[in-house]
Amino acid sequence: MFKIGDFSKLSQVSSKALRYYDNIGLLKPAHVDSFSGYRYYTVDQLPRLNRIVALKELGFSLDQITQLLDENLSLAQLQGMLRMKQAEIERQIADEQQRLLRVQARLQQIECENTSSAYDVVTRQVVPMTIASIRDRVSDYSHVGHLFHRLFAVLGKQQVQATGSPFVRYHDGEHREDDPDIEACIAIEASEIEHEHITVSKLPAVQIATTIHTGHYTTLSAAYGALMTWIARNDYDIILPNREVYLRGPAPNRSPETYVTEIQFPISKRANT
Amino acid sequence: MFKIGDFSKLSQVSSKALRYYDNIGLLKPAHVDSFSGYRYYTVDQLPRLNRIVALKELGFSLDQITQLLDENLSLAQLQGMLRMKQAEIERQIADEQQRLLRVQARLQQIECENTSSAYDVVTRQVVPMTIASIRDRVSDYSHVGHLFHRLFAVLGKQQVQATGSPFVRYHDGEHREDDPDIEACIAIEASEIEHEHITVSKLPAVQIATTIHTGHYTTLSAAYGALMTWIARNDYDIILPNREVYLRGPAPNRSPETYVTEIQFPISKRANT
DNA sequence: TCTTGACTTTGCCCTTAGGGGAAAGTGCAT
DNA sequence: ATGCACTTTCCCCTAAGGGCAAAGTCAAGA
Numbered sequence: 001m002f003k004i005g006d007f008s009k010l011s012q013v014s015s016k017a018l019r020y021y022d023n024i025g026l027l028k029p030a031h032v033d034s035f036s037g038y039r040y041y042t043v044d045q046l047p048r049l050n051r052i053v054a055l056k057e058l059g060f061s062l063d064q065i066t067q068l069l070d071e072n073l074s075l076a077q078l079q080g081m082l083r084m085k086q087a088e089i090e091r092q093i094a095d096e097q098q099r100l101l102r103v104q105a106r107l108q109q110i111e112c113e114n115t116s117s118a119y120d121v122v123t124r125q126v127v128p129m130t131i132a133s134i135r136d137r138v139s140d141y142s143h144v145g146h147l148f149h150r151l152f153a154v155l156g157k158q159q160v161q162a163t164g165s166p167f168v169r170y171h172d173g174e175h176r177e178d179d180p181d182i183e184a185c186i187a188i189e190a191s192e193i194e195h196e197h198i199t200v201s202k203l204p205a206v207q208i209a210t211t212i213h214t215g216h217y218t219t220l221s222a223a224y225g226a227l228m229t230w231i232a233r234n235d236y237d238i239i240l241p242n243r244e245v246y247l248r249g250p251a252p253n254r255s256p257e258t259y260v261t262e263i264q265f266p267i268s269k270r271a272n273t
Numbered sequence: 274m275f276k277i278g279d280f281s282k283l284s285q286v287s288s289k290a291l292r293y294y295d296n297i298g299l300l301k302p303a304h305v306d307s308f309s310g311y312r313y314y315t316v317d318q319l320p321r322l323n324r325i326v327a328l329k330e331l332g333f334s335l336d337q338i339t340q341l342l343d344e345n346l347s348l349a350q351l352q353g354m355l356r357m358k359q360a361e362i363e364r365q366i367a368d369e370q371q372r373l374l375r376v377q378a379r380l381q382q383i384e385c386e387n388t389s390s391a392y393d394v395v396t397r398q399v400v401p402m403t404i405a406s407i408r409d410r411v412s413d414y415s416h417v418g419h420l421f422h423r424l425f426a427v428l429g430k431q432q433v434q435a436t437g438s439p440f441v442r443y444h445d446g447e448h449r450e451d452d453p454d455i456e457a458c459i460a461i462e463a464s465e466i467e468h469e470h471i472t473v474s475k476l477p478a479v480q481i482a483t484t485i486h487t488g489h490y491t492t493l494s495a496a497y498g499a500l501m502t503w504i505a506r507n508d509y510d511i512i513l514p515n516r517e518v519y520l521r522g523p524a525p526n527r528s529p530e531t532y533v534t535e536i537q538f539p540i541s542k543r544a545n546t
Numbered sequence: 547t548c549t550t551g552a553c554t555t556t557g558c559c560c561t562t563a564g565g566g567g568a569a570a571g572t573g574c575a576t
Numbered sequence: 577a578t579g580c581a582c583t584t585t586c587c588c589c590t591a592a593g594g595g596c597a598a599a600g601t602c603a604a605g606a
Contacts, residue, residue: 005553103331260317287565
């Protein structure tokens, strides 16, 4: 019979942990003195404690271990749990490697440019939405305002409620200054619109890499550069079209320096080599 | 100005999280209505929130992020933090891979033998200790009792206090039935002993793989087998000598079926290929 | 037999990054 | 004025114990 401290030294499991295992019913002492409350363990309990520690090292929670030990399950069931655990660990390793890649990308970026970028790139989902849009190959970016003008005019006339910020989608394979293929969009409540140039479509949810640019549109290219570099360094592939969301765009008495624009590139993880 | 729900939709950060960031001073709303308590955010706060999310994805805690953002530190400092993070992630990946190896070893063991082993192997440290020992190459294992007898007799005569269980160390490179080189040991309070055959030595702390055998000594070989297989499958190297700890050994009126023995092999991680 | 020091007990608060839910108050559209 | 969706604060919960405090217990020496 060992007192808790001796059993702790023997097993190298802290007495706090032993008391905790007692509380949750994972490992009850062989004997508890009914007067003093002292816990007494025997050497016969070491195998069970050893098994607990071993399963803990495999990554099981104490809750799972309690089940594993007490509902003496079949070999096939144990095998199943181990396989699940294996898959889970593999997923975790992949996550950590992704994280590592991000840290390394950030370090590389500092070393190359010797400055911390003003752009923080983040991945997330965009929610699916229904949009009204008008698409055209225009000669020049200054026509974008014109497209939105036409779009909003129709929405207003047909009493359609816009939700969210206006954005454009760029359908060109690569960035081009001349004749870009532009789609001016705005999310709307699901409804129909009768107009020869306006399309209603549903955009599915999609994973994106995104960054936010503050300032005049002429300086947007820096944000594009940072975003593209990040995407390349983090082993993603770009899926067109990308979006440019005008969170805070032109308005009367508003300086272009305070414009806020979000650039979103749909991405997918590049297949492993 | 966005209410918390709109800002949450915009950023895809839950409003619960936004309130939490407000509480810990990480991201205060641009305006809080002093009457209703409503939080109002502006689009200008998105870059900061984006940075928070980006740093979170790199694995920093909110505490660290608060410092990173508010104590605007030098490029070199940021670089240092990233390097530390990198090392930490690499360590974590190594840990996970170790864990994966263990799960796979367990699965292999089930597949090979189609049964779950009675032996759970665990790694841990043994604490450093001072031991008194008597070492001899004996003809046969039955002499082990004899060695301990001599050892205890001297300890008793010289009033040396023994601590812990008796154990032997096997110095032979491989297991041998004939003429094994055996050292019978017992931990003692640091002290000196005058005797021609008894040595006092200090054993350093060392990492071990260990398992527990219950039953007669003639069945110990199964435990050895399980332990050796585990060590091989988990990519460890064995460091001699190994120990056999007699947690519950021969005593009057005690059946050999109830003997409890712990087998410990000092190990080191095999160098990566 | 008494004392002392080492050990043990229970109980409470703490850790991360919020999630869930309740009760009460607000904002906005009809 | 009324609904209804939204927001507020408040409280409890997570996993696996660690730290600490007050009080009780054990075992050995004097």
